[in-house]
Structure formats: C-alpha cells, structure tokens
Amino acid sequence: METPCIALLLTGNELMSGDTVDSNSAMIATCLGDHGLEIGEKCTVGDDPTLLQSALARLAQQYPAVIVNGGLGPTRDDLTSEVIATLTDTELTENPEARAHVENWCARRRIEPNPANLKQAFVPAGCQLIHNPLGSALGFAINVKDCLVLTTPGVPSELEAMLPALVTHLEAQVGGEARQILRLQTFGIGESSVEERIKKYADRWPNAVTLGFRAGMPQLELKLSVPSAAHLPAQEEALALLEEDFGDHILGKGSTRLAEKLQAVLRNQNKTMTTAESCTGGLIASMMVREPGSSAVLGTGFVTYANRAKRDQLGVASTTLKEHGAVSEPVVREMLLGALERSGADIGVAVSGIAGPGGGTEDKPVGTVWIAWGTRDDLRTHTTLVSGSRSLFQNIIAAACLDLIRRHLQELPSLPHYFSRQA
C-alpha cells in the first residue's frame, strides 16, 4: 500500500439483519477520498460487546486510525464507549462539556433529560470530544495504543455534519495528500464511451489528472482528481479537453441534477415548459417539481395515459389515434401541440410508449417510445427502443425528455449520443 490506510468499523444489529442498507460507509469513503485518505478495510458487526471489542482490537493493531460508526446512542444496545473504555483500560466518566451538550439538546426540545439521555455524557476519560451539531450523541477521539480511534453516530445526517472534524483529526494523524477533486455531472454518455473518447487525445491529457467515475441513475459523475492544489491548472486543462469533446453532455459541476440544470436554463431564458405524458405518467413533471423554485418554469402538465385523455385534454384527433395508434409520431406531435396551446408554455415535451411488461406487438415491441419536443415552430420527434424493466424504462425516458428540452433551449445537437445508436 502506498498511502496509509484507515479502517472503518460499523456496528448495529440492523446492519447485520439486512434491515438497513449501509450508506454511511460510502459517505465516509467519498469524503475521505476527497482528502486523499483511503479506507483499507470495512468491518461490520452487530451490537455484541465481545465481537465489537475483538474487531476493534484487531483493527487498532493493523491500522493507524479507525473510525467507529454507530453505537453512541442512548440505549443499552449502544456499546461503543464501553468497549473503548475496556480496551484503553479507562473508566467512563461524565464529561461536563458533554453533559451541557445533552442538556442543551433536551432543552431545545423542551424535554427533561432522562437517564438514557444523560448516559451519553459518559465518555472514556482522556478522550477529545467531537462536536455533533445536530444530535445528542457526541463523538470522540482517543488513542488505543498507537491507533487513533474516532467515534461517530450512526444517524446519517449527524455523521455528515461531523465529517469535517473527522478529516481534521485524521489528517493530523496519518497525513493525507490534500487531493483536489472536481466532480462533473453528465447525462447520456457511458463510462466506456468516455474512456474510448479520451484515448484519442491521450497525448494531450495532463499526467497529474486521474479520471474516476460514479455511475448514478440516470446521470454519470466524472471525477477529475489531482494530487494537490498545485496541480489545479492541470485539472482545468483536462476539463477543457472534456468540454471541447463532449461538453453538450456536461450538466454542471458538483451535484447538479438534470431537472435543476433545465430549470436554470429556462429561468435564464425567461421561458416556461409543459409536459404531456403517457407512459411516464407524471414522472417528468414530478422530476421538475421536486426542485425548489419550479413554480416559475412549470405551471401545467398533462397525464394522458388513456386515448380519451389524449383527445379530451390535449385535442389529439380520434382519426390520428385510430390510424397510427397511441405510440406513433403523429400522436406525440399532436399531444405536444395541444399541451403547448392549452398551457401557454413556451416549450414542452410529449411522450408515448410501451413500458411493458404487457402491451408489446411485433411491430412495436415493449420498450418502443415516441417523443416530441420543442416549440410550436420548431417541433422535433424521435423514436427509440429502451430495454429493461418498466421502472428503468420510465426513468430513462423521463430523464431523456428533460435533456432534450435542455438541448433544444441551449441549441446543442438535438440527437445526442444516446439516440444516435438507434437513429
């Protein structure tokens, strides 16, 4: 191993029974990774003092630092402090600062501290408290022989709030490289496509920059990582190469979501949008409305699953439905024109498809979809085939619909990569 590694010890019966999916360790690893700190091993045990103690003893011997997550709560099951006191041969003593914290926490909730609450003020003698701005359980730092042990609560929001303090403790103990990471959110391009494309300009790619991926649904996150702040110009260089090559797929930095980006573009252009949804059943509109501030950009949406709804709500002609079927170019075209007219929106999208598992024909198999998007004067249509489960189909199509409106508004290629395969 090149860099000193940290171990993670998670505790909780709910993690062993399968009742809870552990997302805390990914949160910790991502944050530590951004600071050049690597996790070498994760170990998870239930709320059993023997198992917890033997796991911590082993990890403390093998690693320069161990983060313990969970087991700091007020109940009898919460054993972390006790186990550490045993391992360090100290007593659990009431810490005045911790006591004040618990009392304040209760006072804010207008409750009297009970014995269970007050148990949280007892920590191993000689430890250093780690402040918890949200919850009653404080974390602490303590040395177990040569190993720095940091304790943290299992509640994800509380853990998140304490991460900066953890990083400070860890950097003091094991160094860390102060890596600088730039995250880019993309849509409509896959990991292997990005890798293939980059090969073409590998000679111009700055050496200091490592490219990483995190596949989300439906977005793909790219991570441009450099060893230190001195290499930030190389990071900029790499970013410029990516933007030149497939900038139309880049939604933004940080954690930008597709709907968030589309809302920003609409606001900038002072425009509103509408939706006419058959197979996605309101999902496209709900993705927009999930973002704060959506009232300024989406006032009306139509869920027209049935033919009757397409006629009554959007004015699609009965003859069009009869001649071409509900999943057809003429129908999505009329759906969009109807939605634009009736909502008064500037731009919109209409979608009709066969989400499955039933309803497919030889001519139009499950996964077939027709999309119309744009404005009254610049209306475009496309058909594609998406394989996968019903919900996967709906999620991919809904995301693509938002992206098509964004591309239309930003005057980017209208048939992006993810459609060209089927074009």
Add this chain to the structure above:
Amino acid sequence: METPCIALLLTGNELMSGDTVDSNSAMIATCLGDHGLEIGEKCTVGDDPTLLQSALARLAQQYPAVIVNGGLGPTRDDLTSEVIATLTDTELTENPEARAHVENWCARRRIEPNPANLKQAFVPAGCQLIHNPLGSALGFAINVKDCLVLTTPGVPSELEAMLPALVTHLEAQVGGEARQILRLQTFGIGESSVEERIKKYADRWPNAVTLGFRAGMPQLELKLSVPSAAHLPAQEEALALLEEDFGDHILGKGSTRLAEKLQAVLRNQNKTMTTAESCTGGLIASMMVREPGSSAVLGTGFVTYANRAKRDQLGVASTTLKEHGAVSEPVVREMLLGALERSGADIGVAVSGIAGPGGGTEDKPVGTVWIAWGTRDDLRTHTTLVSGSRSLFQNIIAAACLDLIRRHLQELPSLPHYFSRQA
C-alpha cells in the same frame, strides 16, 4: 452466540471508494435470516490480493462458513478464485462444465468467447460449481480447512438468482432453523405505535412469534417470525390479533406496494381514478403508472401547479383562488370536482400545499397541505402539516393521497392515525 454464525466477505474497489453503496450484503442477510441463518461479521476489502487473502484466512478460521461476494468477473481485478486456490493450496484448472457455461453464455449473445471470458472457466480444483442462471461468472463451494467457502458474483441480479443454492449449501453445513417469516406491508403507522398497541394484548400474543420491523419510505414492513413450520398456527394467531387491531393499515403480505394495492382495489370494484396535483407535481400519478396494468385504472391526471392551470385545466373559479388562496379547502374541492368531471373517473384526489423551502407564511407555514378526495357525492377534505425536506413532504403526501383513496373505496376509517394527530 446461540446459533452458528456465518461471515460475509465483500470485495471490490468500488465498495471502498464510496462509489458504490453495498446493497448486496443486506440482500444476503435478509434471505439468510428468513432461513434462520445469521451473519456474525461482514468484512469488506478492495481488490488487493494480500488484503483479500488475509481477510479470508482469518474469517475461515473464526467461522464455520464464509460467503465471498465479488471478484469473480473476467478482469484482472477479479481475484477471488486465485486467492482461494492459494489458501487451499490447489491449482486453478479449467472446469469443463464451467467452460460450457461460458461458451453458451457468449453464444446467446452472438459473441466469440475472448480470453477474459474464458478465464472464468478456471476454478480451484475440487470445488463444487454453483450455477449462475444470468451471468457468465459461476460461483463455487469449497472447503478451506473446516470452513465452507461459497463464492458469488457482485452483480446484484445474479447474486439474487443464486441465493437459493447458497442457502442449500449453508443449511447442509451449519444447520439453520428453518424459521418461517411472514412479511406484512403497512402504511400510516409507526414502529413505536405498533409496539405500544401490542402491549395492550401482550397476554394474548403467542410466545413463539417474534415481531420485527423494517422501515421503508413510505411503508413499514412487519415481520412475524416463528422458529419452524410447526409454529405456523401461532403465526396465524398473531396475524389475526394485528388485523383486528389495525387491519386498516395493513396493505398486504410480501412486498405489496401502496399503489399496487390501490390498483387491485380499483380493479375489483371496476373503477377508475384521477389526480389533480399541485405541490406533488405528477408524483401521485407516476406512482400509479409505475405499476404494470395501470392503464385500466388511471387514464387521466392533471398537474396544475400554477393558478392559471387550476382555472384552465380544472375549472377552479378565479374568485375562489383570490378569496381563499391556492392552498385552501375550497380550491382543492373545486380541483377535485373539475378533475372528476373532465376525466370521467369514478374517484380521485386533489392536493395543494406549500412544499418549501420558500412560499410559507405565518398563517400557512411551509408543510401546510390541503387534500380533497373521494367522489362527486362523497367528497372529503382535510388539512395537515408535514415537516421535513421538500422531497420528504412530496413523498409522504403522495403516499397518503393514494391511501385515502384506498380507504374510501374499502370503507375504512377516513381519517387514519397519521392524520388524527393533527385533526
């Protein structure tokens, strides 16, 4: 420990970096738990042969069985077979059955097997193959000293398909109690409420039945667990007690979703529904449309975020909006009447609220919501206040709206527990 415990060893760099949240171990634990098999420790390491080997050697010494998940793929990073061969002092040899499996897998995809594919046919001599019905990577069972080691692929769908075979191997090695678990899906009742209620008839609760919980969003799963099939009558007894006490909150057995249950009730009564959504922006409709077969029960939905949409699409009077504001009883009432009339649906729900973070007033703070539900002749309304983030607000309200329609159709108490607190 009363029951012999199993260890789980997960491998993959993506699990250490935080790029992937591990849901496999929860899937394995849930399945094993249903068969009375318990996991004592989970250990996760990256794709590093030294770390993987030392972790497996340690676990094989401590536990009667170890499941290894991941590292069976075709790439150089996939080290599980190699590490096990080293530990058992055997050679990796080509297994004819495994070779045929890989060739068939490639043939179905109309690709020529490449060296990477064919690497997967090499397994430790003397192991027993575990069939993978979906992917190219086969699992295997092998003894490392006295410990049974089972290897499984990291792809969740492939792992899932192999779980029954794993259970068979484990039951042969460590026994298992053949526990019988009945899962119930509920909505609108919390873990602590259930526990409080059960206390009242604790004297009638059958001893053999253990009650467990799994909190989902928005549902709560109850698990009625008995040690063996001989205790199934006790399980039935416990179920009867719960049904008598809060049967209106029980959606169904297994994994029944709220929308799935509502669809079944609508189908049984041969009725259709509609939605008129402001603050949820299409989420209610999309929850229904996510379920296969939704076309029979939901033909039309309305997303009327703007006042103009409420007027134009639903016929809400301008004076009503002006006098009472968009978040008010008269407005949701008119929204629902308009939606029922224009869609021709039998029953429906209308919702208008302040999802936040902006838009709240002293009179109507963020989280305020008005709901109207029912039919033209039996229309009910209610207001409540939901605190939490924008998306939490939207998810809870959308679920409650589906539940209110279900309760109306099933003639259950119309103001359930989750509203009575605010009523």
